[in-house]
Amino acid sequence: MAELPALADAVTEPVLVETIDGVAVARLYGEPLFAMPQDLYIPPDALEVFLEAFEGPLDLLLYLIRRQNFNILDIPLADVTRQYLSYVDQIRKHNLELASEYLLMAAMLIEIKSRMLLPPKKSEDGAEPEDPRAELVRRLLEYERIKLAAAKLDQVPVLGRDFLRAQVFVEQSLTPRFPDVAADDLRAAWAELIKRAKLVQHHKISREQLSVREHMSIVLRRLQGRRFVEFEELFDVSRGQQVLVVTFIAMLELARERLLEITQAEAFAPIYVRLAYSPTEIN
Known part of the structure; x- marks a missing residue:
């Protein structure tokens, strides 16, 4: 796994490859270039390479917890929130619309951390108050189960991707064959x-x-x-x-x-x- 600071690094120069039998030496916006132009200008966002991609805030949060072997039932919110905000600050520089989804989770982490710093309030029946992290842990465990199930389904052979249906055409006989009499x-x-x-x-x-x-x-x-x-x-x-x-x-x-x-x-x-x-x- 790559470190978080490198997750959103962008390469602003075209990828050069060796020319072999007229193959393109570079690709710009997906279009092949067979010769490097002299006045070539490449915008900063023309080519971006993300070393790690996440499917949402829960996916990123689960990655941070599992990568550092944290106990998901006892999440150290201070460390996790600090790393989470570091990643959000980096993606805000490139994609503000994408960062808005992660900012909502960051606000939730800060809220949970603030509730943990306050003295717990006992309920009217004298029962112990619920851990502020309980709802977040439940969502993370449910998301992890669904993600593992989706990975197992993806490993199932799929027609057209992993195998093709064999088809054999047999030439029919010219003599008609009547059905047997029951x-x-x-x-x-x-x-x-x-x-x-x-x-x-x-x-x-x-x-x-x-x-x-x-x-x-x-x-x-x-x-x-x-x-x-x-x-x-x-x-x-x-x-x-x-x-x-x-x-x-x-x-x-x-x-x-x-x-x-x-x-x-x-x-x-x-x-x-x-x-x-x-x-x-x-x-």
């Missing part, structure tokens, strides 16, 4: 098909041998040469519920063996069935 949608379509079959079924008692493998072949023949077939077209409602069940089992077996695909463009849309494409067919 089990509930397939169950609802089957229930609707059974409901329709009951409306047209005949009360005829007969025994019929039904083969799942045979109906698997029937389904494959119906799909042969066709791109998409609606789910309901694969079932012959007029043949009764038994045939519908066997046909449905045959279709599920074909799907399990990856011989056909069941697709749906979107939710609640019609369900379509097609033959599965093998790698040899794609080539």
Whole structure:
């Protein structure tokens, strides 16, 4: 930390740097100078370098206390006020508007010191009078907690300052990929098909041998040469519920063996069935 007398020292000459590959040799009011003019005049306040900057009167007061390891619960107001006024006198020469904020705190320190010099007045209930420094200590401790919390928050990585979000653009495939058919949608379509079959079924008692493998072949023949077939077209409602069940089992077996695909463009849309494409067919 720099000593207080050096906090507000101002440099009134331009900072000179070595010229390298046409780089500016000095900067005046932020503008680069590539050659030093012969009649150069720099006002006294053109360039100021502050070795230490404070965010307000409480920040300066806390700095004075912590730098000299004073007990914040027992502040030696005489020493602290003397150093505080020394700093205020220096900034008054350069920035009177900024010094006004610090003068208010200086007046408060002088008031507290004067109250400490007077004999304490006991309260009506006989309790010990409150220390005149108590309110100032409370404000300093609260300010220090907030300042430490802000420093910890500043150490948290920030997007755009400490890291950048990685973005990867993947080229979409030209072949559209339909969403998978949910089990509930397939169950609802089957229930609707059974409901329709009951409306047209005949009360005829007969025994019929039904083969799942045979109906698997029937389904494959119906799909042969066709791109998409609606789910309901694969079932012959007029043949009764038994045939519908066997046909449905045959279709599920074909799907399990990856011989056909069941697709749906979107939710609640019609369900379509097609033959599965093998790698040899794609080539």
